[in-house]
Amino acid sequence: MLPSFFASSKILLHYPEPQAAYPIDIAKFALQTKQDDHMEMARGALGLDQ
Structure with missing residues (x-):
């Protein structure tokens, strides 16, 4: 459960943005x-698994 100050915070609206940029x-x-090994991990993150 999130602390109460997060419940009304706009930060939760922006959370998916950094997560989407991760790959x-x-x-x-x-x-x-x-x-x-880094290239393989990047392919997996981008959904390009062979």
Whole structure:
């Protein structure tokens, strides 16, 4: 259960936005590192599993 100050806060309206950007952040990181395990994790986060 959330504390009462969250119940009326507008922060809950914005919560899905960072969550939706998570796969993009993983993909950017994977492209920077070019490591196979990071690329595999990024593919999974983006729904591109083989």
